[in-house]
Amino acid sequence: xxxxEVAWRVFAAEYNSSRLEIKGEGERAPSxxxxxxxxxxxxxxxxxxxxxxxxxxxxxxxxxxxxLQDPTGNFYISSGQYQPEATAxxxxxxxxxxxxxxxxxxxxxxxxxxxxxxxxxxxxxxxEARERDHWVLETCKAxxxxxxxxxxxxEMAAPTVDELVKLGHSPLLAEGVVKALAHYQxxxxxxxRAMVVDALKFLLPxxxxxxxxxxxxxxxxxxxxIEDEEAAEAADEEKxxxxxxxxxxxxxxxxGAPWDEIVDEVKxxxxxKTALEEVTNSLLDKGLIYEPVLGRMKRI
Amino acid sequence: xxxxxxxxxxxxxxxxxxxxxxxxQIAKELDTYxxxxxxxxxxxxxxxxxxxxxxxxxxxKGVQKKLSELAGAEQSVDLLVKxxxxxxxxxxxxxxVKTLIYGLMADESGSMAYTAWDADRFxxxxxxxxxxRNAYTKEWNGKPQLNLGTRATxxxxxxxxxxxxxxxxxxxxxxTTAKVSDLQEGMNxxxxxxxxxxxxxRKIETQEGPKTVYSGTVADETGRVxxxxxxxxxxxxxxxxxxxxxxVRSWRGIPQLNFGERADVQRVKGHFPADxxxxxxxxxxxxxxxxxxxxxxxxxxxxxxDVKKGSGLIQRCPQCNRLVQNKLCRLHGxxxxxxxxxxxxxxxxxxxxxxAVLNKEITEALVGITLEQAIKDAREAMDPEVVKExxxxxxxAKPIEVRGNVISDDYGLMMIVSEARMFVPEVRxxxxxxxxxxxxxx
Numbered sequence: 001x002x003x004x005e006v007a008w009r010v011f012a013a014e015y016n017s018s019r020l021e022i023k024g025e026g027e028r029a030p031s032x033x034x035x036x037x038x039x040x041x042x043x044x045x046x047x048x049x050x051x052x053x054x055x056x057x058x059x060x061x062x063x064x065x066x067x068l069q070d071p072t073g074n075f076y077i078s079s080g081q082y083q084p085e086a087t088a089x090x091x092x093x094x095x096x097x098x099x100x101x102x103x104x105x106x107x108x109x110x111x112x113x114x115x116x117x118x119x120x121x122x123x124x125x126x127x128e129a130r131e132r133d134h135w136v137l138e139t140c141k142a143x144x145x146x147x148x149x150x151x152x153x154x155e156m157a158a159p160t161v162d163e164l165v166k167l168g169h170s171p172l173l174a175e176g177v178v179k180a181l182a183h184y185q186x187x188x189x190x191x192x193r194a195m196v197v198d199a200l201k202f203l204l205p206x207x208x209x210x211x212x213x214x215x216x217x218x219x220x221x222x223x224x225x226i227e228d229e230e231a232a233e234a235a236d237e238e239k240x241x242x243x244x245x246x247x248x249x250x251x252x253x254x255x256g257a258p259w260d261e262i263v264d265e266v267k268x269x270x271x272x273k274t275a276l277e278e279v280t281n282s283l284l285d286k287g288l289i290y291e292p293v294l295g296r297m298k299r300i
Numbered sequence: 301x302x303x304x305x306x307x308x309x310x311x312x313x314x315x316x317x318x319x320x321x322x323x324x325q326i327a328k329e330l331d332t333y334x335x336x337x338x339x340x341x342x343x344x345x346x347x348x349x350x351x352x353x354x355x356x357x358x359x360x361k362g363v364q365k366k367l368s369e370l371a372g373a374e375q376s377v378d379l380l381v382k383x384x385x386x387x388x389x390x391x392x393x394x395x396x397v398k399t400l401i402y403g404l405m406a407d408e409s410g411s412m413a414y415t416a417w418d419a420d421r422f423x424x425x426x427x428x429x430x431x432x433r434n435a436y437t438k439e440w441n442g443k444p445q446l447n448l449g450t451r452a453t454x455x456x457x458x459x460x461x462x463x464x465x466x467x468x469x470x471x472x473x474x475x476t477t478a479k480v481s482d483l484q485e486g487m488n489x490x491x492x493x494x495x496x497x498x499x500x501x502r503k504i505e506t507q508e509g510p511k512t513v514y515s516g517t518v519a520d521e522t523g524r525v526x527x528x529x530x531x532x533x534x535x536x537x538x539x540x541x542x543x544x545x546x547x548v549r550s551w552r553g554i555p556q557l558n559f560g561e562r563a564d565v566q567r568v569k570g571h572f573p574a575d576x577x578x579x580x581x582x583x584x585x586x587x588x589x590x591x592x593x594x595x596x597x598x599x600x601x602x603x604x605x606d607v608k609k610g611s612g613l614i615q616r617c618p619q620c621n622r623l624v625q626n627k628l629c630r631l632h633g634x635x636x637x638x639x640x641x642x643x644x645x646x647x648x649x650x651x652x653x654x655x656a657v658l659n660k661e662i663t664e665a666l667v668g669i670t671l672e673q674a675i676k677d678a679r680e681a682m683d684p685e686v687v688k689e690x691x692x693x694x695x696x697a698k699p700i701e702v703r704g705n706v707i708s709d710d711y712g713l714m715m716i717v718s719e720a721r722m723f724v725p726e727v728r729x730x731x732x733x734x735x736x737x738x739x740x741x742x
Binding site: 003004005006007008047100102122123125127130131133134136137138140141142144170171172193196197200201203204205 | 586655732
């Protein structure tokens with residue numbers, strides 16, 4: 001039986017932190033990206049606010065690129081002539097709008113050891129706030145299930161799929177969690193729990209004022225003129241790449257790289273403090289880095 | 301060992317001895333070694349051959365190999381394997397209907413598809429550990445495939461003789477106490493406590509004359525399941541019984557509970573289960589259903605993530621009811637199709653996906669369109685796709701709850717929907733509860 005790939009519910013912060021890809025071997029074998037919490041994602045379902053949308057292709061060969069925001073960050077989507085239904089739907093949408101997307105995962109590796117993830121939509125639909133709220137709640141529940149599975153696995157000396165299934169986790173998730181634990185060093189569950197708490201508060205009017213201050217900032221700029229989509233991605237992410245490398249290099253004690261040292265380091269490659277702030281904000285948005293304590297940046 | 305099981309070994313010894321000794325004599329000798337002296341089959345065969353003047357080395361040319369070592373043209377090979385799946389299939393060969401078994405076998409090195417060409421001789425069951433002798437391989441679709449033909453023999457081995465890599469093994473069902481939602485194809489010796497919702501008798505003709513089958517529906521708080529019994533346990537509607545020694549077989553993925561005269565049925569006193577209305581189907585996770593392969597009368601809730609081709613306004617053949625495409629029926633050629641409405645929607649709950657098939661009545665109610673209106677719309681637009689677009693407008697990316705029987709085929713799970721409704725989820729209350737749980741635990 002070849003079942004259809006399930007559409008995972010994953011927040012942007014978790015999705016964008018994925019650095020492990022499992023490529024299907026042989027014809028038609030599906031590929032997956034494995035998130036730090038063990039979601040083995042081939043297909044996603046997400047609902048968010050479409051904030052940016054540009055056709056960087058031509059009228060005949062459209063290529064739509066867009067950004068969809070959820071309470072934790074942004075999803076990057078791109079849709080061209082090979083996704084006729086999604087592309088036709090996107091061409092009729094004027095941001096901002098609540099949009100639901102069913103799509104496939106996509107990865108981009110500008111160089112060995114780095115990987116960026118985006119989404120290639122299959123179906124796109126304008127929806128209403130209540131569908132978005134429902135998605136946020138469902139995604140909170142799904143994320144908590146994954147946190148629980150990772151926590152269970154961390155208790156085991158050598159976590160196995162069978163042991164996790166015995167504890168009541170689904171075989172698919174158990175497989176992803178075992179793979180994730182082998183690849184990601186020390187996943188910070190506290191951070192993901194805090195993320196779920198914030199997302200739940202986002203749904204409740206009594207916490208609204210508290211949340212607004214924490215909403216992900218709209219910082220990353222996309223270049224206006226781009227030749228093709230890979231160049232577009234590369235231009236924006238080249239700087240981010242360099243900063244990421246620097247942060248990794250300066251994080252000697254594992255407590256994060258000191259901000260002042262990062263500033264000094266990027267100066268040498270001709271980046272000023274404002275530009276650096278833009279880059280780190282974008283990295284924070286994507287969930288690639290976080291600030292364990294004030295004044296320190298750490299890779300996730 | 302029974303005579304029938306011995307037959308292939310007798311034939312092999314006879315071959316080694318150049319057909320000079322009668323099979324009757326060989327069978328008698330072999331029987332003595334096996335059933336009187338109780339030596340292993342291999343020793344018995346070698347001894348018989350030696351005793352009757354043959355060369356024991358001529359026995360079973362097969363070399364024991366691992367599955368990963370097999371090429372596409374092995375003539376004769378022995379394997380120590382576990383049966384991961386065993387499916388029966390009827391084929392027609394030279395005008396005769398014959399049953400074969402196909403599925404997957406595995407050892408430490410990997411797994412391989414197999415076909416056993418005689419279901420009577422190889423009574424393969426899922427989970428068996430076997431020493432297979434004299435199997436051969438053939439290449440199919442670029443991969444070697446294992447075949448158990450006329451020369452092959454099987455011997456059951458202890459379960460721990462084959463240790464499979466993690467994740468590949470099949471669950472072995474010993475005597476289990478189960479709930480209805482746990483029931484899964486291949487389970488034996490099941491103990492289960494259920495309430496009888498419905499029971500009826502049917503007379504059927506068998507080779508041994510007419511027999512009565514007792515069948516119906518039973519339920520517990522996890523769900524409902526259809527049962528059948530060849531023995532009269534005098535089951536009465538609404539009573540609660542504990543069944544010991546039931547077994548599960550499935551039809552197109554829907555598990556069915558069976559129990560025969562060897563089963564034990566006891567009446568259970570008291571309310572059961574007090575707080576659940578058993579007359580209603582139980583909600584299930586789609587991921588769970590993917591694991592068991594199907595279910596009888598359940599409810600699932602999820603989001604419509606796709607509306608498949610062949611949804612909306614379709615045409616059916618007036619003779620066979622099959623889908624008519626480009627005015628052609630697959631069976632009856634050019635026909636005047638009759639209009640119908642239906643939806644094939646993919647419902648996904650984040651744990652699994654299922655194709656829900658909705659008939660005309662349910663489609664009309666859900667989408668708010670009649671068949672007549674749909675025909676009119678399609679004619680006006682000169683394109684039947686406008687009806688599918690209307691279906692998508694109403695369903696896509698929205699939460700839906702569907703009820704029905706879940707079956708499985710090559711493409712995954714499918715539900716024949718008996719009831720469907722779009723629902724507006726209650727978000728805030730659940731979010732607040734979840735939040736206080738989380739903050740309470742911190």
